[in-house]
Each structure stands twice: as C-alpha cells, then as structure tokens.
Amino acid sequence: xxxxxxxxxxxxxxxVVDDDLSARESLCWLLNTExxxxxxxxxxxxxxxxWNPDLTGCITVDIRMPGKSGLQLQEELNARHNLMxxxxxxxxxxxxxxxxxxxxxxxxxxxxxxxxDELLACVKNALALSREIDHAEIEIxxxxxxxxxxxxxxxxxxxxxxxxxxxxxIGVQLGISExxxxxxxxxxxxxxxxxxxxxxxxxxxxLKDKI
Amino acid sequence: xxxxxxxxxxxxxxxVVDDDLSARESLCWLLNTExxxxxxxxxxxxxxxxWNPDLTGCITVDIRMPGKSGLQLQEELNARHNLMxxxxxxxxxxxxxxxxxxxxxxxxxxxxxxxxDELLACVKNALALSREIDHAEIEIxxxxxxxxxxxxxxxxxxxxxxxxxxxxxIGVQLGISExxxxxxxxxxxxxxxxxxxxxxxxxxxxLKDKI
DNA sequence: GCTGACATAGGGGTATTCCCTTATTATAAT
DNA sequence: ATTATAATAAGGGAATACCCCTATGTCAGC
Numbered sequence: 309x310x311x312x313x314x315x316x317x318x319x320x321x322x323x324v325v326d327d328d329l330s331a332r333e334s335l336c337w338l339l340n341t342e343x344x345x346x347x348x349x350x351x352x353x354x355x356x357x358x359w360n361p362d363l364t365g366c367i368t369v370d371i372r373m374p375g376k377s378g379l380q381l382q383e384e385l386n387a388r389h390n391l392m393x394x395x396x397x398x399x400x401x402x403x404x405x406x407x408x409x410x411x412x413x414x415x416x417x418x419x420x421x422x423x424x425d426e427l428l429a430c431v432k433n434a435l436a437l438s439r440e441i442d443h444a445e446i447e448i449x450x451x452x453x454x455x456x457x458x459x460x461x462x463x464x465x466x467x468x469x470x471x472x473x474x475x476x477x478i479g480v481q482l483g484i485s486e487x488x489x490x491x492x493x494x495x496x497x498x499x500x501x502x503x504x505x506x507x508x509x510x511x512x513x514x515l516k517d518k519i
Numbered sequence: 520x521x522x523x524x525x526x527x528x529x530x531x532x533x534x535v536v537d538d539d540l541s542a543r544e545s546l547c548w549l550l551n552t553e554x555x556x557x558x559x560x561x562x563x564x565x566x567x568x569x570w571n572p573d574l575t576g577c578i579t580v581d582i583r584m585p586g587k588s589g590l591q592l593q594e595e596l597n598a599r600h601n602l603m604x605x606x607x608x609x610x611x612x613x614x615x616x617x618x619x620x621x622x623x624x625x626x627x628x629x630x631x632x633x634x635x636d637e638l639l640a641c642v643k644n645a646l647a648l649s650r651e652i653d654h655a656e657i658e659i660x661x662x663x664x665x666x667x668x669x670x671x672x673x674x675x676x677x678x679x680x681x682x683x684x685x686x687x688x689i690g691v692q693l694g695i696s697e698x699x700x701x702x703x704x705x706x707x708x709x710x711x712x713x714x715x716x717x718x719x720x721x722x723x724x725x726l727k728d729k730i
Numbered sequence: 731g732c733t734g735a736c737a738t739a740g741g742g743g744t745a746t747t748c749c750c751t752t753a754t755t756a757t758a759a760t
Numbered sequence: 761a762t763t764a765t766a767a768t769a770a771g772g773g774a775a776t777a778c779c780c781c782t783a784t785g786t787c788a789g790c
Contacts (some may be wrong), residue, residue, distance in 0.1 A: 372782065401614045410621035417618045459736065471646045472715030486776095487739050494778075504683030505777095509720040670766060685746065696769055703767085707747075716747095731790100738784075750770065755768075760761100 320365040320435050322346040325355045325381065326397070327373040331420075333427035335368065335397075336422055344431065356384060363392060364442050366415070366434035367436045371398040371405060379405070382412040390442050393434040397422065451511050452518055462499070464519065465492040469505070470512045531646050532576040532611060533557040536566045536592065537608070538584040542631075546579065546608075549635055555642065563587035574603060577626070577645035582609040582616060590616070593623040602652050604645035608633065622625070625700050662722050663729055664713045673710070674730065678702040681723045 319479040322339055324346055326332050332348040339346040345365075349355035354374055355367075367385070382394055393415035398405075401419045410418050415437065416430050458466065468478045475493065480484040502508040512519065533550050533639040535557055535718035537543050543559040547716050556576075564586055566578075572581050580594070582589040593605055604626035609616075612630045626648070669677065679689045686704065690697040713719040723730065 371740085402615045403612045403614055403628070403630055406614045406617050407621065409628075410618065417614070417621075419614055461737065470717050472717045476776080485739050488737070490778075491738085497778095505679050505684040505716055506720045507742095509717045510724065513721065513724060672767065687746080695767085698770060699768055701748075702769090722750095733790080735788085735790100736786080738786100740783085741781080744779075745783105747761100748773100748774100748775075750773085751771085754770080756766085756780100758763100758765080760763075 314455075319345060320438060321363070322365055322366045322431055323355060323358075323363070323380070323392070324348045324350060325373075326370040327351060328370070331351070331370070335427075335512050338427070339431065342428055344435070352378070352381035352384070356382070359385070359388065359390070361389070364438060366393045366395060366431060366438055368395045368397050368431070371396060372400050379408055379412060382409065382414065386413060391438075391445060393437050395430055395434055397427075400450050404458065420516075448514060451500070451515055454517060455511075455519065458496060462492050462496050465489055466496045466500075466508070466512070467491055467519070469496070524705075528542070530556060530575070531649060532574070533642055533646075534566060534574070534576065534578045534603070535559045535587070536563060536584075537581040538562060539581070540559065542581070546638075549638070550642065553639055553643075555646070563592035563595070566592070570596070570599065570601070572600070572602075575649060577604045577606060577649055579606045579608050579642070581609050582607060582620070590619055593620065593625065597624060602649075602656060604648050606641055606645055608621075608638075650652060659725060662711070662726055666726060666730065668679060668710050669707060673703050673707050676700055677707045677711075677719070677723070678730070680704055680707070681720050 309329055320345055324332050324335050324339075326335070326348070327350055329350070334351070336346040336348055347358075349358065351373060352369070356376075361467065366428075367390075369378040376384070378396055378398065382396075385394065394413065396409045396414045397420060398417075399420035401417070403421075406417050415434050418427060418430060455463070465478060468481065473481070475486050475489045475507045478489045482489070496502075496506065499509055500508060502511060525599070530656075533555055535543050535546050535550075537546070538561055540561070546561035547557040547559055558569075560569065561583060578601075580589040580592055587595070589607055589609065592608075596603075596605065599677060601613070605624065607617075607620045607625045608631060609628075612628070617628050626645050629638060629641060661704045666674070675693065676689060679692060684692070686697050686700045689700045693700070693719070706714075708719065711722055712721055
C-alpha cells in the first residue's frame with residue numbers, strides 16, 4: 309500500500325463507481341474543487357475488490373453498468389455490512405428502480421443531469437452522516453473488543469448480572485460458589501472498564517446482538 | 520361513535536386515501552375479498568380529521584389529489600408521529616416524487632396499474648409490520664405512563680441512579696440526606712415495577728427521549 | 731516438568747443497598 | 761379545618777456488593 313493510499317483512507321473519501329470515464333472524471337474534478345478527496349472505479353467489481361470495513365466516506369454509484377449493476381453493488385455492500393452512505397446517480401432512472409434503490413438503503417437518488425450544487429450538497433450531507441456513523445462505530449468496536457477478552461464463564465456471569473440476578477442466585481444457577489461469582493463479576497467490570505452496574509447494562513444493550 | 524366504528528378501530532384497518540371514487544371502491548372491494556377491513560377517504564384532509572394515535576393498520580395514499588397531496592399527507596402524519604406504514608399508490612409517478620415519498624418514510628411505492636397480488640402482498644406485509652410496531656408501542660406507553668406517575672424529585676433521583684451514582688453521592692449532589700434518596704429510590708422501583716437496577720436502566724434507555 | 735491462564739473457593743472487612751419503623755414540614759385539595 | 765400528597769430525615773438491621781488476602785486443581789503450551 310502506497311503512502312498516498314494511506315492518506316486517502318485515513319480521511320473521508322468519495323468512492324465514485326461509474327463505467328463512464330467522463331462521468332467519473334467530471335465528478336472527481338467537481339469534488340476536488342471543494343477539497344473533497346475522491347477515488348474512481350470503473351465497475352462494481354473493482355470497487356468491491358478495494359472495499360474494506362475501515363473505509364470512511366460515501367459512495368456514488370451508477371445503476372446501469374456492465375457486470376454488476378448499481379443495485380447489485382448495494383446488495384453486496386449490505387451483505388458486507390457496509391456503513392458508508394450510498395448515493396445513486398443515474399441517467400436511466402425509472403420509478404421501480406428508484407424504489408428498489410431506496411429500499412436497499414440508498415442515502416439519496418439523483419437523476420442525471422443533476423446540478424453541481426445539488427450533488428455537492430448531497431455528498432456533504434452524506435459525509436457528515438458518515439462521520440457520525442464512524443464515531444458511533446468506533447465506540448461500539450472498542451466495547452466489542454473488551455467483550456471479546458472475556459472468558460466464557462465471565463460472559464455467562466455478565467449476562468446473568470445484567471439480567472438482574474444477585475451473586476447468590478447466579479451461584480445457584482451455575483452450580484458454583486457465590487465467592488466465585490464475585491470474582492468473575494469483578495473481572496467483567498475490570499475488563500469492560502465499566503464503573504457501575506448501570507454502565508455494564510448499557511454496554512450489554514448496545515452490543516446485545518454481538519454477544 | 521357507532522358499533523361498527525369500534526369494531527373497525529379495534530382491529531387492523533387499511534385506510535384508503537384517494538380522490539378517485541372508483542379507485543377507492545375497487546381497492547376496498549379487493550381488500551374485502553381477503554377479509555381485510557378497510558375504510559375509504561376522498562381527501563387527505565378528511566383522513567387527517569379521522570386520524571388519531573390509536574388507529575392500527577396501514578394507509579394507502581394517492582399522490583395527486585385536490586387539496587393536500589399524498590406527500591403533504593405524509594409530512595403531516597410524520598409531524599403527528601403516525602406509526603402506521605404508508606403505502607403510496609399512484610398513476611402519475613416520476614422519479615423525484617418517488618424518492619421524496621421514500622425519504623418521507625413510505626413503506627412502499629406502487630405504480631398504477633399494479634396487480635392485485637402485488638398490492639395484497641404489500642398490504643399484508645405492512646399490516647404485519649404494523650402489528651409488530653403496535654406491540655412495541657404498547658410496552659413503551661405502559662412504561663411511559665409509569666414514569667409520568669413519578670414526582671419531579673423521584674425522576675431526578677432515578678436519572679442519577681441510572682447514571683451509576685450511589686445513594687450517598689446523589690444525596691451530596693442534591694443536598695439531601697442519603698436516607699431521603701433511599702426513599703425516593705424505593706418509590707421509583709415501586710412505581711416503575713422494576714425488579715432490579717438493570718431493569719430500571721433498560722426502562723430508562725427505552726424511554727430516554729421521553730423523560 | 732514448568733509456566734500461565736482459568737475456574738474454583740474461603741476468610742475477613744467495609745460499603746452499599748434494601749426494608750422496616752417513626753416523624754416533621756409544606757403545600758394543595760376538599 | 762381536615763385530608764392527602766410530597767419531601768424531608770433518622771434508627772436499626774438484614775442482605776448484598778465490593779475489596780483485600782490466600783489457596784487448590786485443571787489444562788494447554790513450551
């Protein structure tokens with residue numbers, strides 16, 4: 309990976325996916341005039357090759373492309389739990405396609421020809437949203453890493469604690485001494501850096517689908 | 520209110536909003552063949568007059584209508600925190616309108632002429648979603664009522680408890696005795712029917728925007 | 731065989747919570 | 761005036777949580 313790549317990936321980038329070279333060039337040029345980093349891809353496949361969960365910014369896609377269409381790209385990105393907003397830009401729009409794109413979670417849908425201002429406003433809003441999503445995601449992954457460091461027993465005790473059980477009840481339920489529960493519980497608080505039971509409950513609620 | 524109205528409002532109903540009489544009649548007839556209750560309105564205004572937060576089911580709206588348009592109806596319903604899914608049915612669709620409708624939270628967007636099967640599938644899915652929303656909402660309003668019965672002081676203490684403070688710290692913060700905090704706290708647990716601190720934390724997180 | 735991680739468990743002490751009782755004061759409603 | 765509600769506070773005790781310490785057994789990996 310080159311130094312340039314690292315700089316691009318460190319900040320927000322607009323990933324332009326369009327099979328039409330002149331469309332890519334004019335869009336990247338427009339973004340450049342506003343000091344917005346961009347990177348162009350001539351197909352859904354080439355962007356998917358480049359895609360990774362740590363990219364940040366937003367994506368613009370054309371619908372009609374040789375190979376995977378823009379909608380298929382959306383589907384694949386959804387399957388990969390992509391967090392970047394997707395803006396659909398297309399000259400060949402009809403209502404059913406627009407609806408499908410929106411149902412697939414498109415952030416917005418612009419018909420060519422669109423005005424520069426319209427597109428820039430849309431991209432800037434998408435980048436702002438991306439920033440918010442990233443901040444939330446950083447916190448979530450920090451907590452997720454903490455939970456991954458728990459042993460199975462600690463996780464088990466944590467769940468029972470969060471459900472509102474006392475150490476004594478947990479001991480009975482797991483067939484171990486209250487003292488041992490106490491130790492597991494203390495380790496959970498230490499590893500998750502939770503400073504109170506309510507903080508632990510909040511952590512578990514945020515990550516309830518990842519435990 | 521007639522007995523018929525009560526029966527209609529007790530269960531799920533499809534609220535058909537369309538200025539075209541024959542469109543209303545054919546849609547209600549179709550729904551009737553599937554034993555789905557429906558009620559027709561000739562304008563956005565007349566439906567809004569009838570609307571109340573306790574209605575359950577889904578809504579179908581045409582876009583182009585004299586008076587308030589379908590999109591304006593969506594805006595007004597959103598302002599009133601309507602929970603029923605809105606299905607947009609229109610014969611005069613263009614992409615920008617479809618996108619606006621979806622951004623306003625439309626559940627689906629069907630162009631006339633649509634097939635009966637297509638519409639029925641859409642309505643049935645919307646009704647299933649409505650059922651889920653209602654179940655969640657019943658629980659939320661039950662909890663909200665409980666929180667409304669709290670006194671100001673109890674609510675204040677509850678928030679500090681949920682933030683992870685000890686009774687002693689809360690007493691210092693509010694300038695009252697730890698003993699008094701203890702009493703407020705006990706009343707909070709009693710009124711919210713929370714059987715543990717973790718349950719109280721969960722209740723507060725669910726209602727965090729309503730406290 | 732040794733080390734490290736993990737689960738187990740007890741002793742002992744302090745802090746905190748939870749539950750009972752009683753009591754005073756203020757304010758609002760009847 | 762009387763009643764009801766809310767906020768205040770204290771004493772006392774049981775249960776629980778939290779903190780220190782030591783200690784044993786297992787099991788994987790070197």
